[in-house]
Amino acid sequence: MKHEIPSRLATELYIAGRWRDASDGGTFPVYDPATEEKIADVANGTVEDAIAAVDAAQAAFAGWAATKPRERAEILRCAFDILTREKDRFARLMTLENGKSLADSQGEMAYAAEFFRWYAEEAVRNIGQVMHSPASGARILAHHKPAGVALLITPWNFPAAMGTRKIGPALAAGCTVVIKPASETPLTMLALMEVLEEAGVPAGVVNALPSRASGKVADAMLHDPRVRVVSFTGSTAVGRTLLKSAADNVVKPAMELGGNAPFIVCADADIDAAVEGAILAKMRNIGEACTAANRFYIHDNVHDAFAEKLAIRMGAMRMGHGLAEGVQVGSLVNAETRDKVAGFVEDALEKGARALCGGRRHEGRGFFYPPTVLVDVPDTAKLLCDEIFGPVAALQRFSDEDEVVCRANDTEYGLVAYIYTRDQKRGLGLAERLEFGMIGLNRGLVSDAAAPFGGVKQSGLGREGGHEGLMEFLETQYVSAEW
Template identity: 65%
Template sequence: MDFTDLYIDGAWRQGARGERFDVINPATEGVLASVASADIEDADLALDAAEQAMRDWAARTPRQRSEVLRKAWELMTARLDDFARLITLENGKARADAMGEAAYAAEFFRWFAEEAVRADGLITTAPASGARIIVQHKPAGLAVLVTPWNYPAAMGTRKIAPALAAGCAVIIKPASETPLTMLALMPLLEEAGVPPGLVNVLPSKRTGALVDHMLHDPRVRVVSFTGSTAVGRKLLHTAADQVLKPAMELGGNAPLIVFDDADLDVALEGAMLAKMRNLGEACTAANRIYLHEAIAEEFTRRMAEAMGKLKVGDGTDPSVDVGPLVNAETRDKVADFVADAVAKGARLEVGGQAPDGKGFFYMPTVLSNVPETAECVHDEIFGPVAALQTFSDEDDVIQRANDTEYGLVAYVFTGDMKRGLKVCERLDYGMVGLNRGLVSDPAAPFGGTKQSGLGREGGHEGMLEFMETQYISAGW
């Protein structure tokens, strides 16, 4: 079967209006597939199906829900190669990156299979009245999930798994650039035992109207979104009309600080991972790299050498390190950031251009002496460009690192653990990597402060985003 239609109530549908849109391979600029585009009528069918399916699913025991999620992990783990290839084809990321994402995506099913049986409550006695306080967690209701293009598998499973563990039904709207991976996941969930209607997938070119309609349906109680802060703000306004429970994982502007006492081998490895994982197309990507002036020259030289050795090409080639950016708009935005920084005094150490030919490629780039006035310091680069700055004072670099509306993740490299932990506590970020360039983990609460979002995904907290706390006052 060709899994390019809408997935509603366990069946494949062409869509009420029969409209379709093309999915483009960013490495070749050719058409990968034509996908059905959902409209309002399709959303209503999905809402009806989800409402019906949730009645039975929420009534199942936690262990029954857990076993289905565990089976989904087993099935996806056995098919990582297939998912990785599809991720590369529609997103562009290199093979190694795609395999990493596929394994990461599958792990959410295993983690939340374990969490499904741990929605612990509380029974205690009120000190003043003597009444019994009973606290329990219940499924919140239907959830609308809106996912981005940079992680076509993981951003979906990171929401689907906790929602199902909590007892909720979901309708997922994948990014128009990369809907194929999420559609391909549906037969696997069927095989794992997910009942019809519990998970519905609505690709669409009319995202705004479609999501707005669903968020105004009284049956929807949760909206979970990963994407830009600008779109997140709009969704929060919409969610306010129905007072929906929001889970928002929004933009970032991650600082990475390398102190003079850092192990430069560890720091370079961490910086390359934090910068180049997923080609820099990640809200967790190191956006501003602050180097202590005592080690700045050596670190810059070594990072430029490492970036210059990366092989650029079609990600389906296992020898390729860096694939294309997802579309022409993203590539051109990255090029504009580089041109702006150089015009304002930054020095180009390596890269700095898009190669000739088809595909949305941009060469891995290192910029040193990047001024504070450069646009890339204040906005997400979302591409393979490392913007290096220097510092000499600890208080100053912490102030500069915190001087942003974003607060998703920061990175600190130092040989002094006491200093490192003190600096981490002073950084206004939801997550900090201390001598590590990777913080994402299904077992950890992923999320930020300030305008980087609300709520957490992963960890125990991720399931509670799809649950409501109920308190019962009793006497016996």
Template identity: 60%
Template sequence: MGEHTLDVTDGLVTDLYVGGKLVPASDGGRFDVVDPATGDVVASVADGTVQDAVAAVDAAAEAAASWAATSPRERAETLRRAFEIMTGRAESLARLITLENGKALADARGEVAYAAEFFRWYSEEAVRGTGSLVTAPGGANKILVVQQPVGICVLVTPWNFPAAMATRKIAPALAAGCTVVLKPASDTPLTALAMAAILDDAGVPPGVVNILPARRSGAVVSAMLHDPRVRKLSFTGSTEVGRVLLREAADQVINSSMELGGNAPFLVFADADLDAAVEGAMVAKMRNAGEACTAANRFYVEAPVAGEFGRRLAERMGSLSVGPGLDENHQVGPLVNEESAAKVDELVRAAVGDGARAVVGGSRPDRVGFYFEPTVLVDVRPGSAILSEEIFGPVAPIVTFETEDEAVRLANDTEFGLVSYVYTTDLARGLRVSEALESGMVGLNRGLVSDPAAPFGGTKQSGIGREGGHDGMLDYLESKYIAVQW
């Protein structure tokens, strides 16, 4: 265990975490973290510099050989302890997430439970790294394949799931024997820094995990990607930023995993169980107030049931209470910042200007904070911008369709391909449509797909690689082939 034991319950961690120690930014710089419910400053956090980024890579490099040589069982036990510690601190972590992210407390509690599961899953996977030994087809030699840690990893995470996106990367990297530098989103650095306390108390050696908040994200990440000791980049965020990072990673030919934007279609066929479809829609759309890459973004409903589905969904969404997430009477908290709320407002206004009608919601409430009302739009024009952009807010635009082929065509008419949702009681149709949809994941009669034991990722411009499941650890391993004969 590191010599500086940290505990999130003792107060906020607000400095950089490098080499097992809390340190200020090299130039003394700090930036404010704001509560989205009020606009008030929650804390001031150290603002990492390029010099700090190099120091973090130095720390990761110093710890790399010994951590890679640690037995799989020891790595597994360390991750298991992290799971138990995180579970024990679940309530304080959930409140911290709500404080800096804004999401409703129930959503934050769900995120903490989900995030902790990555530590538990990869504690089990750590001892299951496999190689292979086969005889070459020609019989002249044996083909021995071993798997080794890819090396120092730079992990860049978003603000919408500040705990889960951190553990989904840290856990498989540590299980594989890699050391890491985590650069969290500057809107939500406090949750990531709270991980320092958990990992330190779990016995992760100094330098194995380093956490580097920074407003100067571009310069800091670029410096690490141009350090020849860094061999892996894992990024979750927008496709726009992902393209930039892929160009940066190309200079050193860095192994890159990308979990990028989404534009998830939610298909409801006329034979669907509408009660189940509405329940699934509430989960797929309203988890984290729609601020999720897996959020249902476009609702395509077969014409005979479109009116009834829209009515039921509007009734459910209109019943939700909007307000500060720390108040358990509210199911919908604020969006993360003013820019996000303004973008959602602009998309809704443009859709209404194109002829759409808000059955419920449709505007920002007159109150302090970055809120937007849960909104259902009907009569949405197929070419509306709200169908082509990731909304990242509590808005459900509904479009009708007539045939299965039309539904699939509309669903696939996007550059993204992360997740799709399908509701039908016809199993053959459900599986047929699931195969035809161009997405890395499909929720068939289910509004939630995320699971630490499943491979999470997309096709097209929604990403490269998979996180979670056995596949998630493979992203942090390299296969080495040894030709041998005896």
């Protein structure tokens, strides 16, 4: 089914408060992944455009950094109000270019807007300290200054929220930014530029550079000495490459990278609650999330009951175009993602796993894959070692808590883990032993604008959200004085 493309689409580069074509006039197409039909042609930013965007951000930096925190806060609060008012338009646009269900897009818009409201409040809480040195007798003054121009690189899976999660704290801190959205989903971010302009963000403070030459433009900006922060959300492999480029100019990095989340259901868990949590942790955004539950470890005593109920719930979810009424499972973002998911399932089935629902590639147009529950998944299955990034739950049994902790920690990733148990002491004890930056304890959702989001090990550096997210865009200055 073909759905109407909005007549109001921003498709150009946004630099220094102006819309403009790419320097070489180039464009790239953006497709509806549910129909494989083209939505729009978007300006394809070049290295020359990237440097122009840094020029604009640098020119605007001194003025924005000197703006009173309350003024910055009021602009961010205004952006929250506008985005809330426009949430339905943004949700439809996001579904068109990303493929997720409209319900998922609406949920993302509420989450995305909240970052502007939260950082409107945090902008006025850049608090330093004064103390009397116990050794020298001097006064120690420590305060936090905006770090400078920030490069923000966002992924395709949350086209709005991954942008607001970075723009909000950067602007609250007094930084100016260049944001490079994913080439699969640039339209949502370009539409957000209109919101920020209406909210009163001065020209040059936020610049948007869609581009298919992601590596080249990012590398050029990271080697520009005026860029002082890089904030990236995406795969660990790309994060490593960006860190190498950032090292040349010692650019401050904030990296939110891949995940391989374990979902542990203990013998004493409320099974119905665990199934509800699993649906949220697995099927939010069709599983295309770094926080998605990947490896399900279910205690022997409750495995069969949990597996049956999960399969019934996931198997009953309606799949189709994300804008169609009642659809719960939209399209994956592109053929590569769909094929990767299908390959993982085929590998697991060939090695002895059984599918309780789904398990077969969708035939026809669009990059769909049906919700799938696999049991008896062997340790050699590839999907246990990598992010699935699709609607597939891989179940394994366990009988011993020490064993399940070892298995859960046996990954290079350390973003989020989920635990279900009726015993709070057991849950908190397991949480302390798990090597993950975030824990969902009897909850299938951890994302919150007020919370420090981030991982350990190969899942990243730094935190987004909460007060910690603001600090990623600030530098501490110490002044030694006597009076």
